[in-house]
Amino acid sequence: REGGSGGGNEGPFQKSIREEDEDGMRGYCRIFTEMSESYLSLILSHEEMNQESLVELVLRCSGITDKEIAGITLHFWYRFVMGLEELEPFEYRQVRIDGFAPQLHRLLGVCSRLLRYPMDVEDYSPDGLDDAEGVRAYFADTIEDCCRLLGGEAVLRSTGDALRAECGRVAALPPDGRGGEWHGIEAYLYAIQAVSLYVPPDETDVLPFVMGLVPQLPDVPLLRATACRTVGRYASWLGMQPAYLRPLLPYLAQGLSMPRCAAASAVAIREICERCDSLGDSVLQLYEGIVVARQQHANNSLASGGGGGGEDFVLDLKNELEVLEGVCKAVSNKLATEPSIANRLAQPIMNNLKAMAAPESNPAPKLILAEVCRLTTLVRYLRPPRLSPQQAPGILNRSDFILGLMRECWPMLDAVSKKQPRDFNCGEKLCRLHKHALRECGQLHYLPLLQPLVEQTVQNFGLSLSSPYLYLAS
Numbered sequence: 001r002e003g004g005s006g007g008g009n010e011g012p013f014q015k016s017i018r019e020e021d022e023d024g025m026r027g028y029c030r031i032f033t034e035m036s037e038s039y040l041s042l043i044l045s046h047e048e049m050n051q052e053s054l055v056e057l058v059l060r061c062s063g064i065t066d067k068e069i070a071g072i073t074l075h076f077w078y079r080f081v082m083g084l085e086e087l088e089p090f091e092y093r094q095v096r097i098d099g100f101a102p103q104l105h106r107l108l109g110v111c112s113r114l115l116r117y118p119m120d121v122e123d124y125s126p127d128g129l130d131d132a133e134g135v136r137a138y139f140a141d142t143i144e145d146c147c148r149l150l151g152g153e154a155v156l157r158s159t160g161d162a163l164r165a166e167c168g169r170v171a172a173l174p175p176d177g178r179g180g181e182w183h184g185i186e187a188y189l190y191a192i193q194a195v196s197l198y199v200p201p202d203e204t205d206v207l208p209f210v211m212g213l214v215p216q217l218p219d220v221p222l223l224r225a226t227a228c229r230t231v232g233r234y235a236s237w238l239g240m241q242p243a244y245l246r247p248l249l250p251y252l253a254q255g256l257s258m259p260r261c262a263a264a265s266a267v268a269i270r271e272i273c274e275r276c277d278s279l280g281d282s283v284l285q286l287y288e289g290i291v292v293a294r295q296q297h298a299n300n301s302l303a304s305g306g307g308g309g310g311e312d313f314v315l316d317l318k319n320e321l322e323v324l325e326g327v328c329k330a331v332s333n334k335l336a337t338e339p340s341i342a343n344r345l346a347q348p349i350m351n352n353l354k355a356m357a358a359p360e361s362n363p364a365p366k367l368i369l370a371e372v373c374r375l376t377t378l379v380r381y382l383r384p385p386r387l388s389p390q391q392a393p394g395i396l397n398r399s400d401f402i403l404g405l406m407r408e409c410w411p412m413l414d415a416v417s418k419k420q421p422r423d424f425n426c427g428e429k430l431c432r433l434h435k436h437a438l439r440e441c442g443q444l445h446y447l448p449l450l451q452p453l454v455e456q457t458v459q460n461f462g463l464s465l466s467s468p469y470l471y472l473a474s
Helices: 012-018 022-038 051-062 067-085 090-114 126-150 152-171 183-194 206-216 221-233 235-239 248-255 262-275 280-303 317-334 340-357 365-381 398-419 424-441 443-464 467-473
Strands: none
Touching: 012 022, 022 051, 022 067, 051 067, 051 090, 067 090, 067 126, 090 126, 090 152, 090 183, 126 152, 126 183, 152 183, 152 206, 183 206, 183 221, 206 221, 206 248, 221 235, 221 248, 221 262, 235 262, 248 262, 248 280, 262 280, 262 317, 280 317, 280 340, 317 340, 317 365, 340 365, 340 398, 365 398, 365 424, 398 424, 398 443, 424 443, 424 467, 443 467
């Protein structure tokens, strides 16, 4: 009876949906989902038992607009996909997948709609937004599961068609009515982001449209954050399509100045730097701009007596380190011929450490920690080729670079560590820096600094009794 579609055959389940009876919808959804999970072996059986009607029933439960109730069905879909994947032989498995393909394609549309943020999401507290993101992640996992059966290209095409239709719908609205109509576009971008691992690198239909759309999107922080994450997920594709990459880097850079999407922008820049070979100069200039803005912010704070820099914005350290990591990876292949790049990245850190190490200076622990973290990022990710002088005379060698860097900053690190001897976080970050320097440089090359490191470790442990120095000693 519940499978019927005529108004005269309306069952209690359809009635609970029509009347928006929350308790009724939740109860029927649990019954139908658990029943389907119990009958999963029969649903996947080769015998014809009208299995599609039971799958349709669960699909109808998934289509309930209440995300909490619709989420009850997600475990069934996970088991359903796993069960289809395990069918043998392959020919029979494909027959069953093809048989259920219409339901799976409709499931994609249902999950994409459920990915939409609530209309008032911009008023959510940070905790409320985290909860909403957690719910969305479960529906995105189901979309990703569909790729394993239908293929990433088919899922991307289906989602891309829905995105085009949504963009057309919004474009047809009066100009003054478009501002609040971003939720659907954001949801489809989120779905496209979720299937990135399954999309072939030579895709030429949907991704060009998506990458061309991104810079034209309205300036809504949550929409921009999703757009940035989508760009980052398809960094490998962009590496093969530099024409689409050029207008996207300024878009990502602008996102760094917006607190609610700075993290997504920073991660996207790092991912692009890891996979695109042509960005060295552009991202280096971008990071130098970040350094200048940070210094201006510090100067403004001093001028205003520590009250902040007015309307200027300084990038959070975690996000800055994401960008710096990407920059290091992007320029490493140029260090053999342009060794001055290493100095451009290291010199601002050295200047700040030198100022902090001055006898009259009393830097806050978080300022020391920030410079040590930046220096650690250089040591870990700025990678000149590991060549001997005989192999490449005159070319910057990775071990020599790290050894020279640590030698130059050693007196300053020693001085700042004594200014905050009992700060656990500073001690931990200093030990982490020395650990990575030793590992990246290599035991033999690091030998000249080993005795000073032992002495400093023993001295700092005597002052602080902090456990990181014990770990470093081991």
